[in-house]
Amino acid sequence: MCSRNAGQLTAGLEHPQFLFGGRRLVALLLLLALGLFGGRANAADDNSPIGRRIDNFELPDSLGALHTLEQYHDRSLVVVAFVGVECPIARLYAPRLEQIARDYADRGVTVLAIDSNRQDSLTDLQGYVNRHGISFPVLRDSGNRIADQFGALRTIETYVLDQQRTIRYHGRIDDQYGVGYSRSEPTRNDLREALDELLTDQPVSVPQTKVVGCFIGRVRKPQADASVTYSRDVASVLNRHCVECHREGEIAPFALSSFDDAVGWGETIAEVIREQRMPPWHANPAHGEFANSRLMSDEEKQTIYDWVEAGMPEGDPAVLPSLPQFVEGWQLPRRPDQVVAMRSKPFDVPAEGTIEYQYFAVDPGFTEDRWIAGAEVVPGNRNVVHHAIVFFSPPNGRGPQGLGWISAYVPGFRPPEPVTGLARRVPAGSKLIFQMHYTPNGSPQQDVTKIGLLFADPETVTEELVTQVAVDPKFEIPPHAEEYRISTTRRHWPKGSRLLALTPHMHLRGRSFRFVGHFPDGRDEILLDVPHYDFNWQHTYQLAEPLNLPEGFSIECIATYDNSGNNPVNPDPSAAVTWGDQSWEEMMIAFFEVAIPRGSLVAKQRSRTVSAEVRGKAEKAADEMFRRFDLDGDGRIARGEVPPAFGAFGFGRFDANGDRWLTREEVLQEALRSIDR
Incomplete structure (x- = not known):
C-alpha cells in the first residue's frame, strides 16, 4: 500500500561513478509484493493436515468443464495447489508448477490447481491459464468448500495426495521466496523432494513446511450490526494510503479501488498493517519530521481491523467517498520540455529468474548546459519495473560536484514539485544513464522506460541541487556477527547550503541506520533513525523543513549489520563480508540531497588547497x-x-x-x- 504523497524510494541504489571499482551489479529478486506475504505454522502445528484423507470433489475449470478427484484414480500421486490470479507469489510460481507437472507426468503424478478466491472471476482464471501457459487443470472453488476441506489458508499452498488420497506433504513449492526477501535460487525444492521420496516408497523427510503467500479471499457473512463498513469508514483509509499503487495499471499486484476489489483482500490487508509491512515506512517517529511520511494512525489501523473482524460489510454505497484524482501519464506540473527513452526498442523481460541490473546510455543532445527544474521517470511496464534510476555522465568527467543523480522511479514515487530557483546543472555533452531493475512476474514482458525533463531558465536559478555522500568502503564484517557497527561522518558542506533529504543505503545484512547531526554549539540531534532497515524499501526521507548547514556542522552516520544466521536474508553467515556491488556483499552509504548557492561550488574548487592527509x-x-x-x-x-x-x-x-x-x-x-x- 502506498501513500498518495509518497516520497522518493530508491530501492537497490548503486552509484558506481563515485566508487573506485566494482563488478556489474547483480540484485536479488526483491519484490515489492513480498511485503504482502505471510506464513502459517510449521510442522509442529497441532492442526497439521498430514495423514488426513481427502474426499472426492467436483469442480469446474475456467471453461466450465467439470473435473473430479476420482477421475485421477489411476495416478500414483496428485499435487493440489491453491492459487490466486492476482497474488504475486502465485504468479511467480505458475511456470515452476507447470514445469513440475511436465517433469513428473510420466511418473504417475497429476497436478491440479484450485482457485478459491472470491475476487477471482472465471475470466480472470482463464487469463491466468493463458498468460502462464498452464497445461494442467485450474479449477474454480467459488464457495471455498474444497479449501475448507483441505484447511488451505494461503496462495500458493500445496498438498501431495497418495493413491489413497491421504495428504503426505503440505507446504511450499520451494524456499526461494519469503516475507521480505528472495533468494536468487532455491536452497531446497521441497515439493520435488517429497514427490521423489514418495515415488521411491520412502517416507517424506520433511512432510510439512512453512507456507508463504496471500490469504485466500474467502466468502464471509458480514455482521448485520457492524459499526464499521467499507463505504463509510474503510474506503477513505484505503484512498489515503493504498489506492495510488493499488489501482488498475499501477505497480501494485491488485487493485483496492472498490469494495469488490478490497473485500477479497481483507485478511491480507489487516495482516500486513499489523506487522508494519504496509504502508512501507521505516523511520522511527520519535526523531525527525518528514514531508513524505507514510505513517498510518492507530485509529486508521483499528478501522481496518474492526472491518475485517465484522466480516467486511459493504455498508451504504451512497456514502462512498470519491476516489482520489490521479494524473494520467506525466505527473509533472506541465508537459515535459524533453522526453528521453532508454532505448529505441523494448527490453525483453523473461518470465522468471534473476535479472542483472541493466544499463542504457543515451545521448539527449545537450549542446549547452541544461538546468533541470523537475524530472519524472515513467516505466513502460510497471508490472516488471521494480525501480529505475537516471543519472547523467558528463563528458570527460567534467561536471558539477555530486553524483550526477537526476531522478528515479520506484513504487509509489511522486516527483517532487519544482521549487523556483532550485535546479540541477547537467553539462553540455552529458549522456543520460538509465539503471533498470526488473522483477519478473511469471510471464514474458517488454519495457521501454522514459524520463521527462523540465528545464529551468538559467537566469532564475539561485541554488544548485546536488546529491552528496558519506561513505565507508573499508570494512570487514566478521562471520556470524549479529550487530556489527560501522560509522562515518560528513564534516564539510559548501557555504550557505541547505539539507533537503537523507537516504541510507546498505544491502541484505543491513540492520539499522541512524543520522546524528552535531551542531557547532555542541548540541546533538538525531535527524533520522531507521531501526529496521529493509532492502526492499529504501526510502529517501524528505525533511519537512530544510536544515541550514552552518560551518562546523557535521552528520555522523551509524550503520549496524546482522551477519548471523538469525538474519533470514543473509546469503552466508559464515562469510566475512567486505564492500562490493553485489547484494551478497555490503555497502555503507549515506546520501544527502543538498541545495547549494549557485556558483559556490566553482569558487570552492578554485580556492581549494589539498592537505597532506x-x-x-x-x-x-x-x-x-x-x-x-x-x-x-x-x-x-x-x-x-x-x-x-x-x-x-x-x-x-x-x-x-x-x-x-x-x-x-x-x-x-x-x-x-x-x-x-
Whole structure:
C-alpha cells in the first residue's frame, strides 16, 4: 500500500561513478509484493493436515468443464495447489508448477490447481491459464468448500495426495521466496523432494513446511450490526494510503479501488498493517519530521481491523467517498520540455529468474548546459519495473560536484514539485544513464522506460541541487556477527547550503541506520533513525523543513549489520563480508540531497588547497584502483579492463582527456576531487 504523497524510494541504489571499482551489479529478486506475504505454522502445528484423507470433489475449470478427484484414480500421486490470479507469489510460481507437472507426468503424478478466491472471476482464471501457459487443470472453488476441506489458508499452498488420497506433504513449492526477501535460487525444492521420496516408497523427510503467500479471499457473512463498513469508514483509509499503487495499471499486484476489489483482500490487508509491512515506512517517529511520511494512525489501523473482524460489510454505497484524482501519464506540473527513452526498442523481460541490473546510455543532445527544474521517470511496464534510476555522465568527467543523480522511479514515487530557483546543472555533452531493475512476474514482458525533463531558465536559478555522500568502503564484517557497527561522518558542506533529504543505503545484512547531526554549539540531534532497515524499501526521507548547514556542522552516520544466521536474508553467515556491488556483499552509504548557492561550488574548487592527509588518501585510492584493474601491468587501465557498471558510470569521470585509457595521474586527480567533498 502506498501513500498518495509518497516520497522518493530508491530501492537497490548503486552509484558506481563515485566508487573506485566494482563488478556489474547483480540484485536479488526483491519484490515489492513480498511485503504482502505471510506464513502459517510449521510442522509442529497441532492442526497439521498430514495423514488426513481427502474426499472426492467436483469442480469446474475456467471453461466450465467439470473435473473430479476420482477421475485421477489411476495416478500414483496428485499435487493440489491453491492459487490466486492476482497474488504475486502465485504468479511467480505458475511456470515452476507447470514445469513440475511436465517433469513428473510420466511418473504417475497429476497436478491440479484450485482457485478459491472470491475476487477471482472465471475470466480472470482463464487469463491466468493463458498468460502462464498452464497445461494442467485450474479449477474454480467459488464457495471455498474444497479449501475448507483441505484447511488451505494461503496462495500458493500445496498438498501431495497418495493413491489413497491421504495428504503426505503440505507446504511450499520451494524456499526461494519469503516475507521480505528472495533468494536468487532455491536452497531446497521441497515439493520435488517429497514427490521423489514418495515415488521411491520412502517416507517424506520433511512432510510439512512453512507456507508463504496471500490469504485466500474467502466468502464471509458480514455482521448485520457492524459499526464499521467499507463505504463509510474503510474506503477513505484505503484512498489515503493504498489506492495510488493499488489501482488498475499501477505497480501494485491488485487493485483496492472498490469494495469488490478490497473485500477479497481483507485478511491480507489487516495482516500486513499489523506487522508494519504496509504502508512501507521505516523511520522511527520519535526523531525527525518528514514531508513524505507514510505513517498510518492507530485509529486508521483499528478501522481496518474492526472491518475485517465484522466480516467486511459493504455498508451504504451512497456514502462512498470519491476516489482520489490521479494524473494520467506525466505527473509533472506541465508537459515535459524533453522526453528521453532508454532505448529505441523494448527490453525483453523473461518470465522468471534473476535479472542483472541493466544499463542504457543515451545521448539527449545537450549542446549547452541544461538546468533541470523537475524530472519524472515513467516505466513502460510497471508490472516488471521494480525501480529505475537516471543519472547523467558528463563528458570527460567534467561536471558539477555530486553524483550526477537526476531522478528515479520506484513504487509509489511522486516527483517532487519544482521549487523556483532550485535546479540541477547537467553539462553540455552529458549522456543520460538509465539503471533498470526488473522483477519478473511469471510471464514474458517488454519495457521501454522514459524520463521527462523540465528545464529551468538559467537566469532564475539561485541554488544548485546536488546529491552528496558519506561513505565507508573499508570494512570487514566478521562471520556470524549479529550487530556489527560501522560509522562515518560528513564534516564539510559548501557555504550557505541547505539539507533537503537523507537516504541510507546498505544491502541484505543491513540492520539499522541512524543520522546524528552535531551542531557547532555542541548540541546533538538525531535527524533520522531507521531501526529496521529493509532492502526492499529504501526510502529517501524528505525533511519537512530544510536544515541550514552552518560551518562546523557535521552528520555522523551509524550503520549496524546482522551477519548471523538469525538474519533470514543473509546469503552466508559464515562469510566475512567486505564492500562490493553485489547484494551478497555490503555497502555503507549515506546520501544527502543538498541545495547549494549557485556558483559556490566553482569558487570552492578554485580556492581549494589539498592537505597532506587528503593527498595521502587519494594516493592510496589510486594505488588500489591500479592494483585491481591494471591486469596487464602496463601502467594504464583500458575500458575493457573494468566491470561494465563502472565502465557505464565512472570511466568517463576519470578519463580526463577522453582517450579511453586511464593513467595514474587521471585517477589521482579524480580521487582528489572526490575525497572529502
